[in-house]
Amino acid sequence: MNKKSLSERDICTKFITPALEKIGWDTQWQIFEEVSFTDGKIYVRGKITARRTRKRADYILYYKPNIPIAIIAELIDQGVMVEALYESVDKQVDLFDLICHVAYDKPPLTRKERANNVKKRNYFTKYGEQARKVLEALLDKYADQGIKNMENIQNLTIPPNSDFGSVTEIIKVFGSREAYDKAIKELENELYKVA
Secondary structure, eight states, rough: OGGGGOOOHHIIIIHHHHHHHHHHTTTTEEEEEEEOOOOEEEEEEEEEEEEOOEEEEEEEEETTTTTEEEOOOOHHHOOOOOHHHHHOOOTOOHHHHHHHHHOOOOOOOOOOHHHHHHTTTTTGGSSSSHHHHHHHHHHHHHHHHHHHHHOOOGGGGGGGGGOOOHHHHHHHSSSSHHHHHHHHHHHHHHHHHHO
């Protein structure tokens, strides 16, 4: 298939969205297409005000709630394939690190390196022993499979997490479902905290 003969929308539909889904991005809450992400600069001339054109992106990926990453389809237009990018660095990196590597020539951290950085900061000391074990197991799962899997409550039903008890029992260790979700969000923030 000759990509040069395809429209930008076709490239997005046939190549970019499937590539994002393949590496674990959720089309329901993480991937938004054809999105304006600024209101446009305001200009004032005397008593007249106007806005410039809004900036748009082919994709806005929400890596975490309220933390968008804009991706321009220009990468695909220029013949850069996401899979090839992964192979050029290491498949054990997040898309966030891959984009930073491409855009800013920043060496990407692997998920395992990010997980080890969290462990070095002794982040888990604020939790009780059982909650700490659950979070450490989830962190290890993140290092192996990525962040999306860490957020999935069903991970608590799979060993080694299921060894800590049922989902309800594990949630009780944190106090409530809200407290568990908060602990997971804080853990994600720790993963991307600058050392």
